[in-house]
Amino acid sequence: LTDNNTVGSTTGVISNAASLVSANSEYLSSTTVPVTGTGARSLEVWFKTSTSGTMHIVGFGGSSTSTNGAAFRLSIENGSLFCRVYGGYAGFGGSWNDGAWHQVVLKVMDSGYVEDLEMYVDGSSQTRVSGSNLTLTAINTGTDSFFVGQNIDSGATQYFNGDVDIVRVFDDELT
Numbered sequence: 441l442t443d444n445n446t447v448g449s450t451t452g453v454i455s456n457a458a459s460l461v462s463a464n465s466e467y468l469s470s471t472t473v474p475v476t477g478t479g480a481r482s483l484e485v486w487f488k489t490s491t492s493g494t495m496h497i498v499g500f501g502g503s504s505t506s507t508n509g510a511a512f513r514l515s516i517e518n519g520s521l522f523c524r525v526y527g528g529y530a531g532f533g534g535s536w537n538d539g540a541w542h543q544v545v546l547k548v549m550d551s552g553y554v555e556d557l558e559m560y561v562d563g564s565s566q567t568r569v570s571g572s573n574l575t576l577t578a579i580n581t582g583t584d585s586f587f588v589g590q591n592i593d594s595g596a597t598q599y600f601n602g603d604v605d606i607v608r609v610f611d612d613e614l615t
Contacts (some may be wrong), residue, residue: 473581474609481613485544519534
């Protein structure tokens with residue numbers, strides 16, 4: 441990953457973690473996208489924050505907001521976690537901006553829709569509390585970008601303020 445604006449480090453879950461400061465526009469990026477198309481995928485990330493507001497933790501795929509399903513991203517919005525794709529989203533309640541480490545696993549089956557998303561936080565299945573276009577938006581990620589700590593749509597920055605550790609993307613639906 442490319443370090444943008446001098447991302448700091450801190451003690452992580454295992455070894456070191458990225459310490460991102462939103463006021464400094466810090467993020468990590470890559471032009472290599474881990475999963476493209478409609479294939480199954482799972483995203484795992486550990487994060488810690490005590491900040492409110494809307495912040496993007498990790499995301500990848502297409503940067504064109506006009507292509508439904510092209511993005512796959514995890515954000516935290518006033519403590520609740522959201523998976524957003526262009527054209528739809530699934531929200532999972534909770535208050536995860538408590539300053540503690542949390543493990544998120546987000547998964548979707550092959551040729552899945554937003555409705556098919558499953559989220560686990562700290563090993564517990566989360567119930568969807570809100571969503572948009574759940575049955576209409578098929579996930580079909582593009583090849584444009586991979587970001588940790590910033591929205592993949594560069595026009596809507598929403599930098600993450602906190603720590604991120606152990607980001608993994610799998611090209612399969614984890615059990």
